[in-house]
Amino acid sequence: MSESNSAILYISGRLPARSETFVYREVFALRERGTQVLCASVHEPERDLGEPRLDALAGEVIGVYGPGAGRLLKDAARECAAHPVRSAGALWGTLVDAALEPDCSVARRPKLFWQTIAGLALARRLRGRGVGHIHAHMAHVPTTIAMRTARQLGIGFSFSGHASDIFPQRTLLRAKLRRAAFTACISLWHRELYMSLARDVSAEKLPVVRCGVDLPEQVERAEAGGAPIVMGVGRLIPKKGFDVLLEALATLKERGVEARCVIVGDGSEMARLRAQVERLGLGDRVELKGALSNIETRRLLGKATVFALPCRVDEKGGGDRDGIPVALMEAMAAGVCVVSGAVTPIDELVRDGETGVMTKPGDGPGLARTLEELLTDHDRREELASRGRAWVHEEFSQETNIQRLEAALARVGAIPAVDSRRETACGLDSDGAGSRSEGAPSPVGGTAR
Incomplete structure (x- = not known):
């Protein structure tokens, strides 16, 4: 990597986005550690997120579709004129992918050409900015554009896959796994999924890099007086299971168990959930807050007694499921x-009875029983919370995972080499296999031995 091409471009669907804190946290963490990071957003970034640094980030991103179709076509045409052979190769490669790659639905195949046009336009906008590597979050559209842009610029790319982007919206995933310099795996389960899809991809190219979170040095808990609070945070979509949570709260009400519920988030299920609250007579117990800033969400979290997110696989939505x-x-x-x-791979984070409690997906009565037990047993609740925090600190902290990401980037020459201490933090054993402690959840179900 030359000094003239020392920057990394981060690209995601919307950057920044309220529901994708892990993307901009990686950007800020890499910058704080000395890496030059530019940002691109496929669609217009979300604004007014309640933090000045996010407003500043939204103002600096390089737009892909945001500047409009006319500008996109103009920049792509300029790129084709300046680099006709390479551009023709990009268009031919898209035609081959659309015709031959198996994991792309017929409806999505025409869109590949528009995404290639976007990749050519983005390449034109990046020339002269010193970008030597591209990392995409979300394995569908952002990674498709990253792949085309990287090829056009003659540089490497990598990506992180998550949930809907590798399930119902999967597009060219096998090809991307083969062509990427590396693929950051947010779970061991993701890693084994990728290995099953692209068996010729070496284990070294599949490092485990979790979506890291910041851990406050001290936990400031200020549970509100009155009825205990069950809190949930997430997009209001079927796979999050908020309708199951409301069903459980109705059961608690029937049993005479005092509990309030605060749900933070917005989405396609909002109207249906509001109707369910009314139908179940939960208006005095449930608050649907809508989307809030991260700062306000953390404030409410400090008052919560239990946090509930009864995730499930959305079979009607093409098998959509959460990552972690x-x-x-x-x-x-x-x-x-x-x-x-x-739901796998959430069991890598929430180890049932150890770092939290897992319930059968879609089982409202079962969730009600679990909530009642936790709401009425302070000591067990605190023990689970303590173990959960310790596990996040050990495996899911921002510090741990940014070191793993740096090691992966250094391994492909995208940033200067890191020291051996960081290499050992990369989530890989010496033989390139992902480490898994005895008894850890297996990506294919059951328990690893």
């Missing part, structure tokens, strides 16, 4: 006892 929700990590880091749906 950052909201759960943040609750555990804040010292709150957590409950989640028993």
